[in-house]
Structures are given as structure tokens and as C-alpha cells.
Amino acid sequence: MTIGGVRLLTTVILALVGSGVAPAAPATPAAAAVSLASVVPAPVTATPATGVTYRVTAATAIYTEPGSPAVADVAGQLAAILRRSTGYPMPVVDASSPTPTDGIALLLSGAPASVGNEGYQLDVTTASIAVRANQPAGLFAGVQTLRQLLPPTVESATVQPGPWEVAGGRIVDHPRFAHRGAMLDVARHFLPVAVVKRYIDEIALYKVNRLHLHLSDDQGWRIAVNSWPNLAVYGGSTQVGGGTGGYYTQDEYRQIVAYAAARYVMVVPEIDMPGHTNAALASYAELNCDGVAPKLYTGTKVGFSSLCVSKELTYTFIDQVLGELAALTPGPYLHIGGDEASSTTAADYATFMNRAQQIVAGHGKSVVGWHDIVNAPVLPSTVAQYWGTTTSHAAVAAAAGNGIKIIMSPANRSYLDMKYNSRTRLGQRWAGFIEVQDAYGWDPGAYLSGVGETSVLGVEAPLWTETIETLADVEYMAFPRLPAIAELGWSPASTHDWTSFQQRLGAQGPRWRVMGINYYHSTQVSWPTGS
The missing domain is CATH 3.30.379.10 (Chitobiase/beta-hexosaminidase domain 2-like)
Structure with a gap:
């Protein structure tokens, strides 16, 4: 040890003694080391x-x-x-x-x-x-x-x-895939900075390296935009079921980005468009084709809202919003949603997505979009996130064949907001029940017909929050399924074995208990006694 190291060691020991915290005494019975x-x-x-x-x-x-x-x-x-x-x-x-x-x-x-x-x-x-x-x-x-x-x-x-x-x-x-993500929907129910930081700590332990933040939807707008202040102040004032909602100031967003970066997690922010935009439309009447602002929305149905594709103001709005977000986000990606735009015609959707992708590129970023985006012409740098429930999708396979990278998030495998079973208090069931073995039992590199491993950028586990309101809710739905998705993203396919995994996963139980993680005690997992 260097002389400086000895001095530091002595200083720290004295500080501990002075504070009344003594180094723990050596224990005599040695428990078996973790394998x-x-x-x-x-x-x-x-x-x-x-x-x-x-x-x-x-x-x-x-x-x-x-x-x-x-x-x-x-x-x-x-x-x-x-x-x-x-x-x-x-x-x-x-x-x-x-x-x-x-x-x-x-x-x-x-x-x-x-x-x-x-x-x-x-x-x-x-x-x-x-x-x-x-x-x-x-x-x-x-x-x-x-x-x-x-x-x-x-x-x-x-x-x-x-x-x-x-x-x-x-x-x-070393990792199998470059993108190993977790998505947190803070739009349906707002989650404070402290909750987001806690989730970052929890996902980083399992080598997840992307946090996709779903920052806007029909029910709320969660990021301050200086050029359009009503988005957060008014559009962020409610959430599913009512309540006060909330939003992140730009300084708070910077804190999240920096906290994540220190744990080698890249933040990928999402502003969903052209659908899922009622909070924005309610905040500014001029964004609507008829110039009339709808009421704030606190329900859960989707597909009814759309930005006005024919208005040039729409693209000024997108340029300014995404420009501010790009300046706050050091990573290379901006997620622009693109899903469930059922109130937008196919022609308008293609027109809109062409403009939106160019705007993102103009701010030096690459687009990520839900896989619906492949229904429009896409830039070579655009990434499509597959959220379907089938193992075949001709348009996604065609996009992959043209060099578009795919993030695999099949809803019936990786959506953490799906119920474990019919008795699960939280969550939804539209994509089916997802027990731990369901979350683990698929191969991202060979799951979607026509999308080979070289076309897969990685995996992501989304957690939508229609029924999720607290940190405890987040943890209960994420654990133990999030580590299952994380292993699919990191580990070689040759290591994937359910019997081995459920035993290794069970060994995490005592650790989660010490950490205070509110996890689901799946009967499919061999949990040690007392965990």
C-alpha cells in the first residue's frame, strides 16, 4: 500500500472509532462461500x-x-x-x-x-x-x-x-446483446426521482444497461419543456384514476441521467407520438386540428388521440420538444413511440413518421420506435421495438432484412405489468399471464421468424403503470421476472437452462430480503428457507 493509502486507512479507522462505529469483529463459524x-x-x-x-x-x-x-x-x-x-x-x-x-x-x-x-x-x-x-x-x-x-x-x-x-x-x-433494457412508464402514474433512482440501482445489479423512460401519454406529461411550459404544468397535473400527477424539472431529469450513467445505464427517453398525446393536446388547443383542447384524461383506454398531422405547428412543436430533450440526454437515442395510432390514417402516419425521424436526426440522435413504426418508411439508423404477442411479423422481418435493428419486448414474455396469475392483485392480463418460467423460456435471437440474432439489438422488459403506483408495486411486478429478462440479454444462449436458473434465481431471495425489495414469491422458484 502506498504511504497515502496508509494515511487514508488510518484516518478512516479513527473516524469510525470516533463515531462509535467499530469494525465488525471476526466471526468464528465460517459459513460456506457463495458458489x-x-x-x-x-x-x-x-x-x-x-x-x-x-x-x-x-x-x-x-x-x-x-x-x-x-x-x-x-x-x-x-x-x-x-x-x-x-x-x-x-x-x-x-x-x-x-x-x-x-x-x-x-x-x-x-x-x-x-x-x-x-x-x-x-x-x-x-x-x-x-x-x-x-x-x-x-x-x-x-x-x-x-x-x-x-x-x-x-x-x-x-x-x-x-x-x-x-x-x-x-x-x-461478457454480454450477448448490446441493449439490455428496462422500461419504466412514469406517464400513467408519476413516480418520483427517488423511486427511479432506486429502480436504477436494482436493475444495474443484474447488468441491465438501458433505462427507457416513458415520459408522455394520454394521462400525463412528465418532463418540463421550457418552450411549451403548459405540457408539464397542466398536462402533468393528473394521472390514471385522477390524483395530482407530477413531472420532472429539467434539473431533476439531469439528476436521473447522471445517476444512471454512474451505474452504466443509459437513459432512453420516450415522447410517444402521434397517438398517446391527449395530455399534450389538452395543454395546447392549437395542437388540435379543430383548435379545441380536449379535457385531461385519467382513463386507461388508448388509440383515440392524435397530433394534427396536417399542421406545420405540429412539427415546430416536435422540433422544440425533442430538441430540448436531446440537449438533456447524452445517449444516442430518442424514443418516439409510434404505437396504437389508430386515430391516424396510414398515409398520415407515414407522413408524420417521415418528418419526425428527420427531426430526431437533425438533433443528432437516432430514433427508437415501437415496431408499428416499420409500417412507415424508416431511416437506416431507426431501431424498432417489437411488442407483439406472436412469433411472426412480416413487416418487422422485412425491416430486419433491410438492416433495421430490433429490440425484443414481446408482450406475452417480457411485459412486467402482466399478472403472474389470476390471483395477482396488480397488473393486466391482455397479453396473458406471465410466470417466471414464461419470462425466461424464450430465445431473443430466435424468437421472431425472419429476425436472426444479428438483427437483434437486445431485449427490454417494459413496466407499464396503469395499476402501479408505488415503489413496492414496481418491485413486486419486476422481481423476479426482470432478472430473467436480464439473463436472456446478457448470458450466452448455451447457458439458458430453466432448472439451473430457478435455483440461481432463488439464491437471490435472501439478498432481496436484505435490500428490502418487495418481490413475488413464485412457487416456480426454489427459494431458500426464510427468504
Whole structure:
């Protein structure tokens, strides 16, 4: 350890003693370390070292790639988790060598080129733990795996007794698909910033790297737009069933984007159009073809609203709204919806989507749209998100054949707002019941006829909120199905096995209990006693 590292370690220990928080005493009975084979999503390879364990102690430090603030930030997040639950100082210091001899090292060297930008290599010996990657995103992914290899109580908000052992061996891991998403609908019921941040933390643990925020719909507009202020102030003033609704200021949206980015999650914002627009139409009469603003809407039926395709003001509106959103969003995508536009003729829909795609491109972004968008001519950079309930769709297959990338979100497999069964209090059933095995039992790369693996950008699990009002509701519908979708997006198809998965998933139960996640205790999953 460097001299600076020793000074920092001493300072932190003194601070802990002064605050009355003592490092946890070593525990004598050593519980069995968590198996390398228990990780969700399943790694590409996991090779255990029999009889080898590493123990995190009060002397453990976290060593980081020198000169990399991004790596130091990943290390800081890990240290915060470990300090909270172990009571140990866990100083974060620059590594003095690319070959660690003690502690936990996060290094941008030594990883195979094959793991790409998001993969990692994790080595655990009796002396040290080394996470190696080519980019900080890979180190973040490796840290999420390391968290799962520590006892579930490592996620505790208070100091626990330990021991803090990690099973020895090597994991080499990288994602199958680039896009591994979760969609959160904040339009039907508004969800505060704190809830969104909590969900980001929960999805990031399972290597989900996209948060699709559904920011507008008939029932509410959830993002402040300076050039059209009534959208948020008036259009955001209600939600399904009534209530006060709400919206994010631009500063709050920036907070969400930054919080997600620190966890290697890219925010993909959606402004749904030309349908699902009653909140906008109610906010500004001039957006309507007849110049008359409809009333605010708090129901759940869809397909009745549409922007006025023939008005040039409509495209000025879209340009200004998407321009502000593009400036707030560092990622390459803007989602423009495009689904269920049944009040728009096919010709008008094609005209509208052609203009809208060009506007998005003018702001330096690429379009994502629900798969309905392939019914209009699409730009080569446009991505279509399949939400259907069938395994064939000629127009989507044709688009894929022309080079359009597809995000797979079949509603009867991946929609987290579908009920688990007929007894589920929350959710809907129009796409059928989705138990955990249904969510897991499909292959995104071979699901839709004519859409091969190379055409699939990835997977996404949408959570619509017609019946969802609280964080507890969100968690109950997302867990344990979200980790199932996450594994389909990350893990090689060769690792997909229901028997193995339901056991590994069950092992997450004690961790969720410690984290306070309100999850559904599916009878299909082997949950440990007490979880």
C-alpha cells in the first residue's frame, strides 16, 4: 500500500472509532462461500478453485487503476456498500502494481480482448480479488458479480457480523446483446426521482444497461419543456384514476441521467407520438386540428388521440420538444413511440413518421420506435421495438432484412405489468399471464421468424403503470421476472437452462430480503428457507 493509502486507512479507522462505529469483529463459524455458479445473469465461464476462499477483513483495501476517475468512482460505489455492511474502512487507493498481492483490485489491464467493452475477468485467490476489464463499464459489471459472490448481508444498511468470504476461482464474462433494457412508464402514474433512482440501482445489479423512460401519454406529461411550459404544468397535473400527477424539472431529469450513467445505464427517453398525446393536446388547443383542447384524461383506454398531422405547428412543436430533450440526454437515442395510432390514417402516419425521424436526426440522435413504426418508411439508423404477442411479423422481418435493428419486448414474455396469475392483485392480463418460467423460456435471437440474432439489438422488459403506483408495486411486478429478462440479454444462449436458473434465481431471495425489495414469491422458484 502506498504511504497515502496508509494515511487514508488510518484516518478512516479513527473516524469510525470516533463515531462509535467499530469494525465488525471476526466471526468464528465460517459459513460456506457463495458458489461461482450462483450468479445471475449466468457468466460465460465460471471455473471454481476448490478449497480456495478470499476473506474481506478490516485490513482490506480497494486498489484502482491509477489516473482513472471513472474506475475510482466504481470503486467508491463498492466501498460504500462494503463499509455500510461490514463496518470496515475499505480505503480506495491507486494500485501500485498490475499484479495485486492483496485486497480488491479494479484494473484496466489483463482482461481478454474477447470480453469487449462491457465484459470482465474476475479472479479470486486466498490473497486477493482482481477484477480486470478493457473499459470502466466492464469493471462495473464485474463488481456487480462480486457483490453476488459475497454473503447476502453485504447489502445490509447496518453493520453485520460476517464473515465476508468469496469463493475462489475465475469468471470470464461478457454480454450477448448490446441493449439490455428496462422500461419504466412514469406517464400513467408519476413516480418520483427517488423511486427511479432506486429502480436504477436494482436493475444495474443484474447488468441491465438501458433505462427507457416513458415520459408522455394520454394521462400525463412528465418532463418540463421550457418552450411549451403548459405540457408539464397542466398536462402533468393528473394521472390514471385522477390524483395530482407530477413531472420532472429539467434539473431533476439531469439528476436521473447522471445517476444512471454512474451505474452504466443509459437513459432512453420516450415522447410517444402521434397517438398517446391527449395530455399534450389538452395543454395546447392549437395542437388540435379543430383548435379545441380536449379535457385531461385519467382513463386507461388508448388509440383515440392524435397530433394534427396536417399542421406545420405540429412539427415546430416536435422540433422544440425533442430538441430540448436531446440537449438533456447524452445517449444516442430518442424514443418516439409510434404505437396504437389508430386515430391516424396510414398515409398520415407515414407522413408524420417521415418528418419526425428527420427531426430526431437533425438533433443528432437516432430514433427508437415501437415496431408499428416499420409500417412507415424508416431511416437506416431507426431501431424498432417489437411488442407483439406472436412469433411472426412480416413487416418487422422485412425491416430486419433491410438492416433495421430490433429490440425484443414481446408482450406475452417480457411485459412486467402482466399478472403472474389470476390471483395477482396488480397488473393486466391482455397479453396473458406471465410466470417466471414464461419470462425466461424464450430465445431473443430466435424468437421472431425472419429476425436472426444479428438483427437483434437486445431485449427490454417494459413496466407499464396503469395499476402501479408505488415503489413496492414496481418491485413486486419486476422481481423476479426482470432478472430473467436480464439473463436472456446478457448470458450466452448455451447457458439458458430453466432448472439451473430457478435455483440461481432463488439464491437471490435472501439478498432481496436484505435490500428490502418487495418481490413475488413464485412457487416456480426454489427459494431458500426464510427468504
